[in-house]
Amino acid sequence: MIRFMNVHKWFKDLHVLNDVSLTVAAGEVVVVCGPSGSGKSTLIRTVNQLESINSGEIWVDGKNVADPKTDLNALRAKVGFVFQHFNLYPHLSVLDNITLSPLMVKKMERAAADKLALQLLERVGLAHKKDAFPAQLSGGQQQRVAIARGLAMQPQVMLFDEPTSALDPEMIGEVLHVMKDLAESGMTMMVVTHEMGFAREVADRVVFVDHGQIIEEAQPEEFFMNPQHDRAKQFLRQLLTPMQ
Amino acid sequence: MMGFDFSQIGPALPGLWDGMALTLKLLLMAVGGGVALGTVLALLRLSSNPLLSGIAKFYVNYFRSIPLLLVITWFYFVVPLVLRWITGEFVAVGAFTSCLVAFMMFEAAYYAEIVRAGIQSISKGQLNAAYALGMTYGQAMRLIILPQAFRKMMPLLLQQSIILFQDTSLVYAVGLMDFLNTARSKGDIVGQPHEFLILAGVVYFVISFGASFSVKRLQKRLAV
Numbered sequence: 180m181i182r183f184m185n186v187h188k189w190f191k192d193l194h195v196l197n198d199v200s201l202t203v204a205a206g207e208v209v210v211v212c213g214p215s216g217s218g219k220s221t222l223i224r225t226v227n228q229l230e231s232i233n234s235g236e237i238w239v240d241g242k243n244v245a246d247p248k249t250d251l252n253a254l255r256a257k258v259g260f261v262f263q264h265f266n267l268y269p270h271l272s273v274l275d276n277i278t279l280s281p282l283m284v285k286k287m288e289r290a291a292a293d294k295l296a297l298q299l300l301e302r303v304g305l306a307h308k309k310d311a312f313p314a315q316l317s318g319g320q321q322q323r324v325a326i327a328r329g330l331a332m333q334p335q336v337m338l339f340d341e342p343t344s345a346l347d348p349e350m351i352g353e354v355l356h357v358m359k360d361l362a363e364s365g366m367t368m369m370v371v372t373h374e375m376g377f378a379r380e381v382a383d384r385v386v387f388v389d390h391g392q393i394i395e396e397a398q399p400e401e402f403f404m405n406p407q408h409d410r411a412k413q414f415l416r417q418l419l420t421p422m423q
Numbered sequence: 424m425m426g427f428d429f430s431q432i433g434p435a436l437p438g439l440w441d442g443m444a445l446t447l448k449l450l451l452m453a454v455g456g457g458v459a460l461g462t463v464l465a466l467l468r469l470s471s472n473p474l475l476s477g478i479a480k481f482y483v484n485y486f487r488s489i490p491l492l493l494v495i496t497w498f499y500f501v502v503p504l505v506l507r508w509i510t511g512e513f514v515a516v517g518a519f520t521s522c523l524v525a526f527m528m529f530e531a532a533y534y535a536e537i538v539r540a541g542i543q544s545i546s547k548g549q550l551n552a553a554y555a556l557g558m559t560y561g562q563a564m565r566l567i568i569l570p571q572a573f574r575k576m577m578p579l580l581l582q583q584s585i586i587l588f589q590d591t592s593l594v595y596a597v598g599l600m601d602f603l604n605t606a607r608s609k610g611d612i613v614g615q616p617h618e619f620l621i622l623a624g625v626v627y628f629v630i631s632f633g634a635s636f637s638v639k640r641l642q643k644r645l646a647v
């Protein structure tokens with residue numbers, strides 16, 4: 180479903196992605212982790228070309244996204260993206276946040292779009308909030324709406340960039356719960372997160388990124404119990420004892 | 424020195440109202456056109472194409488560096504010529520149309536800077552979200568960025584429009600009968616020029632001050 184082939188990206192002199200190759204099969208859930216500044220966000224944002232790449236290829240659903248001939252809007256309509264800071268549209272109600280792209284991009288009928296949006300709100304447990312505005316919701320609720328908004332485009336892949344790291348601890352669970360449901364329904368997912376419980380329970384594979392390189396790729400149990408590289412070991416130690 | 428005599432103002436009211444109607448019509452049309460053109464200029468200015476953004480930058484700096492009175496008199500002569508050049512035939516262009524074009528183009532330079540600041544104040548995440556959901560640049564601007572920017576910038580846009588309301592009086596230069604010009608000529612005719620100008624001053628003050636006051640209240644409400 181997603182295939183990175185020798186991808187390189189620079190921000191001026193900074194080599195943010197260094198020869199990344201990775202495959203995510205249909206229905207697979209891949210968790211990406213690594214230290215701050217290692218290039219995780221950049222990596223996941225290249226999939227729907229919120230960031231361009233300098234060399235290499237990225238294939239999504241049979242299309243090379245770095246090819247200038249690829250229709251980016253059509254591609255992005257098939258790839259959902261959930262941001263760390265939600266990025267809901269603050270001037271629109273919850274329902275309008277969800278229906279806007281189905282109406283304007285997919286040219287769906289209003290009645291069908293509303294129906295779909297309500298089903299998705301039901302699924303994330305927020306049907307009663309359809310007329311609220313984003314500012315009236317808690318962080319966890321906003322993120323669940325953002326997931327519903329992404330799903331309303333009926334994407335084939337969902338990308339998550341640290342979806343819970345801007346949330347108060349007591350709200351993390353409700354968002355992870357929705358994501359777990361989604362994974363169980365067979366959605367292809369690429370998730371940047373440091374929620375190791377989620378990775379263990381839900382991920383098919385964990386990818387560890389450091390300095391723009393994938394230096395370890397393993398089944399969750401294997402990665403957590405028996406990391407191969409020193410930097411991965413150090414990262415996991417810090418994650419478990421963040422005070423040191 | 425005689426005392427003031429306001430007795431002739433009553434009979435002159437219908438004429439004065441016609442003047443005010445022209446002022447308001449000019450104002451509303453100039454604000455509409457100026458904001459529209461200003462928005463286009465702001466988008467060009469923010470474009471990644473250096474040529475487009477250079478043109479917009481030049482336009483804005485140019486019109487902000489010359490007096491409005493110059494633009495008004497200049498357009499009075501130039502607009503008919505340009506239209507004739509475009510259409511190939513002589514078109515009679517009234518003073519109203521040439522003033523409207525002058526105001527629109529002049530004010531657009533000021534509105535452009537306000538709208539640009541408004542667009543830049545919207546977080547980059549909004550544009551990313553719109554793109555991630557498949558929108559084109561045009562859809563993202565129209566549906567997501569500009570509605571938020573305008574809401575934020577509304578007080579500044581209104582404040583600028585109040586300044587424009589006062590500046591419309593410069594149309595006397597090309598003989599257009601706006602409110603001030605009407606008041607002055609009526610005062611001259613009946614021999615009470617001072618009284619009519621005092622009245623005009625009061626009217627401009629009440630409208631501008633009242634509008635400013637409402638804008639400040641709006642600003643406070645939006646800030647909450």
Ligand SMILES: Nc1ncnc2c1ncn2[C@@H]1O[C@H](COP(=O)(O)OP(=O)(O)OP(=O)(O)O)[C@@H](O)[C@H]1O
Nearest residue numbers: 190191193195213214215216217218219220221222
């Ligand atoms: N637009 C940009 N211009 C220049 N440098 C950038 C840009 N975006 C990111 N960087 C740099 O690229 C590197 C990788 O950034 P990225 O956001 O991908 O890291 P990350 O792994 O997601 O980090 P975090 O865990 O803090 O979110 C960082 O050093 C960052 O400062």
Ligand SMILES: [Mg+2]
Nearest residue numbers: 219220221341
């Ligand atoms: Mg990041």
